[in-house]
Amino acid sequence: MRKKESYRPRTRLVHEGQNRSSFGETSEALYLTSGFVYDSAEQAEARFREEDDGYIYSRFGNPTVRMFEERMMALEGAEDARATATGMAAVTAAMLSLLQAGDHVVAARALFGSCRYIVETLLPRYGIETTLVDGRDTDAWEQAMRPTTKVMFLETPSNPVLEVIDMQAVADIAHAHGARLVVDNVFATPILQRPLDFGADIVVYSATKHIDGQGRCLGGIILGNEAYVRDELANFMRQTGPALAPFNAWVMLKSLETLPVRVDAHCDNAEKLVDFLNTHDKVGRVIYPGDKTHPQYDLACRQMTRGGNLIAFDVGADKADAFRFADNLHIAAISNNLGDAKTLITHPATTTHFRLDDAAKAELGIRPTSLRVSIGLEDPADLVEDFERALDTI
Numbered sequence: 001m002r003k004k005e006s007y008r009p010r011t012r013l014v015h016e017g018q019n020r021s022s023f024g025e026t027s028e029a030l031y032l033t034s035g036f037v038y039d040s041a042e043q044a045e046a047r048f049r050e051e052d053d054g055y056i057y058s059r060f061g062n063p064t065v066r067m068f069e070e071r072m073m074a075l076e077g078a079e080d081a082r083a084t085a086t087g088m089a090a091v092t093a094a095m096l097s098l099l100q101a102g103d104h105v106v107a108a109r110a111l112f113g114s115c116r117y118i119v120e121t122l123l124p125r126y127g128i129e130t131t132l133v134d135g136r137d138t139d140a141w142e143q144a145m146r147p148t149t150k151v152m153f154l155e156t157p158s159n160p161v162l163e164v165i166d167m168q169a170v171a172d173i174a175h176a177h178g179a180r181l182v183v184d185n186v187f188a189t190p191i192l193q194r195p196l197d198f199g200a201d202i203v204v205y206s207a208t209k210h211i212d213g214q215g216r217c218l219g220g221i222i223l224g225n226e227a228y229v230r231d232e233l234a235n236f237m238r239q240t241g242p243a244l245a246p247f248n249a250w251v252m253l254k255s256l257e258t259l260p261v262r263v264d265a266h267c268d269n270a271e272k273l274v275d276f277l278n279t280h281d282k283v284g285r286v287i288y289p290g291d292k293t294h295p296q297y298d299l300a301c302r303q304m305t306r307g308g309n310l311i312a313f314d315v316g317a318d319k320a321d322a323f324r325f326a327d328n329l330h331i332a333a334i335s336n337n338l339g340d341a342k343t344l345i346t347h348p349a350t351t352t353h354f355r356l357d358d359a360a361k362a363e364l365g366i367r368p369t370s371l372r373v374s375i376g377l378e379d380p381a382d383l384v385e386d387f388e389r390a391l392d393t394i
């Protein structure tokens, strides 16, 4: 593609990174190979010395994986990236590439369950201390800072109750203390929110969610500046091996072509469902960053172009009501995954966040009546009817 930097994002999502083989294929090629051969022993030597920039081994890099990375870099406005086998591999590799024993991490307490495990349980085992704060409270971030703080970590909107965190405020605190901000941008997607524009240093994704978007493959990616990827991340990835498989990279790469169209349709559907839920008398609290009733609506509007496809809401009076509602949905399936073309609903208190004690759940606003729904791409009128019918059973 010529002069690609001048094209708009949707064009770049269809073309960026394509590296055509001598066959001139239209669709990006899938290089399903673990290794690469050299023309000579001399070339092999030069490649290991990094004097020749061909591929060596797919744990270090692969042409299909690189096409996915380059397309994501264009979308995110990042200088470089490394794709990973899963979203959790991305979070773990990002953290471990930045930290060593004696360092300190400050993280928002409202995190995806496994991210909270990494920060709260795993890192301390290796001598890295962590402090969890209410991410919405800027003073709490500032007060948690120590001379050894190297990383701040957050997701916004957060899982499962969609708290919004002021990324620029947290980034300013991080930078004033010589720390770096890592943002898990899964819920917003790279279409609706670009954390690098709000001061984040590193952005991580589970590509398993909206980027694949059709519930097929696991994947992840870490994006940042060139110096970080070259000096801190690349060798960590190469030696420890959380590489993305070429097949999964190919699925993700092709999915990026339709990501803006899908995310827009997801948001259209979610807005219709929010309007319905807001008026139903068996539905309590409805939390959606794109709705004026969200307590941080103004901040959400500053950071995100639309509200996304996740809605948190309370149904009935107790857990039994929430379960009855979920069990009586016909279209929406019970699943803890999200960002799928299929509408998926989960009861966070007994699934994704069941490990948290009652006090921690209460602190995060996860109630026995709370459900989190990932709105899919079905006809919204069918979804509204499905929800209405299920609500009638309680």
Ligand SMILES: *Cc1c(COP(=O)(O)O)cnc(C)c1O
Pocket (backbone or CB within 6 Å): 086, 087, 088, 089, 091, 112, 114, 115, 155, 159, 184, 186, 187, 205, 206, 207, 208, 209, 218, 219, 220
């Ligand atoms: C799903 C998810 C992850 C983990 O991603 P996997 O691909 O399942 O490993 C991390 N953070 C958030 C916010 C997620 O939704």
